Amino acid sequence: MSWTAGTSVPDLVLKPSSFLPVGNHSPFLSILITSSALLVAYLVSGTIYALTLHPLARFPGPHLCAASRIPFWYACITGHQVRWMHALHTRYGPVVRYSPNDLSFVDEGSNSAGSAWKAIHGQEKGETEFPKAKEWFVAPENGIYGINSAAPLPSHRRYRRVFRSAFSSSFLRTQEPRFQKHVSALLSVLTSAATTTIPSVTGNTQGVPIDVLELLNFTTFDIMGDLTLSQPLGLLASRAYTPWVSAVFASLRVIPLAQVIQHYPVLNTLFRLIEPKAVKEMKYRHFRHSADRVDARLARDGEGLDDIWSLVLRSEGSDDALSLEEMYTHADVFMLAGSETTGTAMAGLVYLLLKNPEKMDKVKREVRGAFPDGIGELTMELAAARLGYLDACIQEALRMYPPVPVGVPREVPVPGKEILGRWVAPGTRVSVHHYATYRWPANFAEPDRFLPERHLAGACGGDRREALQPFGFGPRNCIGQNMAMQEMRLIMACLLLKFDLELCDPEVDWLEQRAFVLWEKRPLMCHVREAVVY
Template sequence: MSTHMDGTLSLSRLLQNASLLQLLMASATILAVRFIARGIYRAYFDHLSGFPGPKLSAATHIPYIVALWTGSMHRYVAQLHHIYGDVVRVAPDELSFIGPQAWKDIEGHVAAKAKETSGSKPHKHWLRYGQAINKTPSLIIQADSTEHGRVRRIFTPAFSDRALKQQEPLFMKYVDKLVTKLNEAIQEDPERKFDMVRMYNFTTFDVMGDLTFGEPLHMLDNAEYDPWVSIIFASIRFGSRLGILNFYPMLYKAFKALVPETFAKKRYEHFQYSVKRVTKRLEKGRDSEGVDLWDLVLKQEDGKGLSRNEMDSNASLFMIAGTETTATLVSGLTYLLLNNSDAMKKLVKEIRGSFVSSDDMSMEAIAALPYLNACLKEALRLYPPVPTGLPRLTPPDGSTICGHYVPANTSLSLPHLAMYTSSRNFQDPLSFIPERWLGDERFANDNRSVLQPFSIGSRDCLGRNMAYHEMRLITTKVLYNFDLELCPESNDWINQEVYTLWQKKPLMLKLRLVQRL
């Protein structure tokens, strides 16, 4: 009897397992059929099916996600544009544009609708920009146009040419300290190798710390990254990969529900660094030593209208946007010059022939150096600090971009590196040739207007002029005082991954102090 019952139970379990297996197989089959059917529909029949691009990228986000995860998005998009032209469907719901009209149509000022166009201007893709920790968005993620305009008007005077002139001693102080620190290290060890990515970062973060909080981060003095800055760098790759969840809302909700409380707590504590620094600066009042951001903001009547949360969120923004990107460009320019000896010789000759001593330099005088400015533009073209561009989204009535009607809820991107290194826009696009910006007839047909590393329109970069002054000043002071030599381990430095920003490797150089009579 027992044996019979055991056999019956075993048979029952076997049938149950078989039924479960059949159910799983049926579910997997249904999901596979749905995946294939949806992919075929997207690639051949949906509202974006008429745009060029690989059918796999039209059918599924998988190629796009792989590129994001591996840090190869800049190469992925550039290759697609090389094959398919000025407009490419890079994902089921995203188009990429590199034509000269794209900047105006996607990010330019809102204008009256032309008769031949349909739809309205696209706006930032707010979902992919994330949320402010203190629930008060900074300028870069402020969706409300009226509020954005109000806050931008308050901060604009602090980044004007007049303000920059007032802040010139602050910039000079830290760039001169960079030169001093390099010189002292050479005196101790003439064969020492320097990671110039670190040295440039130390300088730009110290400058912006003083400008934003009234005191530096002391990174040049300590020759180490401030812990806060180290956290910023460590979070960039994680944040970029985390953005993949935006394509799968259910997974994103599950992540938010399951994410450890310690993660959210650390994010909040990290933001509190800015809060404490702003508090300390405000306690000094307007009589603090020097001229910094808050001296220029708080003396305005409108500046008193800034809420404390607006101060905190924007101070955090300025510390990131005004530092890493500037150091990135100077690092890239240094590498490109060292790999193009003729350009290096011309630039060194211009700089050293224009000033009797380093003390002679001013931001205004340096800004007048034509070959330096051409070198900066060429570096911005070949090594833009934000190589992949930032996403926009078409409104409910769609948009007309470069003559194409683009339906509602379509992501749009202007990939800087792909645009700037395309043979459709530039002659000899992968070569570092500053002369293309100085009227050389070989490059008369270049679409130079596509170079917009600071964007255009009402949401262009507020700190553009400051960035140019700082980049020029660092480059000029370093090349005036030192001869540079690229170390063999950095020969392939520019071949980097991208997670929104370049994942820069150490740029190892040897420096020799220039001997003058």
């Protein structure tokens, strides 16, 4: 190798191009080599900082996760985030650093420093709220974040004032005929399946196989369409999803991809510039579905309809009144949040009861003993009053199979916060992981067993039932949880009162599912037959 005459040693060190043979000097290659060296230096120095000097360096977790967010993104995109995070907590404890600037917490019962739920999601008087990480939520088409996502605090409080009466017990009592109508439609479909019977391998008579998950989703979507805007979707009548509902389920897998894009401002800006036309049109059609339903409901305002939107319209002229765009956003919110998660919870309960026959027998005896005269006397109010064990079964299903199993990140405000006895710097994203918290042995004895008895009044065994928060915690918890519980009690009581179910393939672990924020569910195929006594 030869060099240009007169080249000094410092020149060789500072100029990578000096190492190139004479005649092959390339300014572009020189820039490329220098840029690569700088990038490597940046990555190395960033990794060293993340592992030693970063404010989160003292928190436990894999070194690779401390240096890069890639392992977390990979777990999310492949649908394995829930069990990946659970495994991290099992190995590292109740606090895990799972990416450079993120901590996941288990609300641990043995920790004397307090509750992670309260520290992160609660808001003491005079304290600053931990805002939700906006990039975690798929950006609404019209830019208006709703009551269940990253709405600014003043807007969120206004939304809750508008909608809180819609989920009160008094309003729900007036809406019971709507619920009963759609539950009757569900029972009619199940009766039809039960009356067409086939012999089983055990010699018992079974109904034709039917997807219980699908029927429960049909029911909850029909109820919410009717309750929200007096426009049921007619899914039970058609025994098929509408294109809009099908698109909702199909889009779940891309939620983590949207979160990745939205997390990085440069990537988000670039995607907006090159976003395929087909994707833009799909998002717009989804938005217009809810918007058109709102417009149709507003056109019927003079008909005296008594639904959730009637309460929304009563706020017009007040400081709390919703704009038209806010109405569009919340019609979409209630159609999805009040339907998919409720159907998911009930499907999980059906499966868990069928896998635990002694629990199934116990809850059937309770329901059939409480309503010996049949369906006609069963109401939401009486179900709540008489069916304590069914309520415990619902709570236990929510623990073992929470409809939203992941942690929803919040950002620690200035000047920082002590969480579970450890100081967390401002700007850190923190969350309480539902699934890991509910399977934590310090919270629930034998956490992998379906034990509804742990939720009964007077139950002993050391379980921390306050750790179970499937509807969220604090001032931003789910506003519709009262309705969801009443709806689940009514539907499950009617189903258990009138029918016996049997899994078509009891060897398949139906709960072994991937999750893309929400669970990716397979059909829950069951044989159904009418109960001998109900």
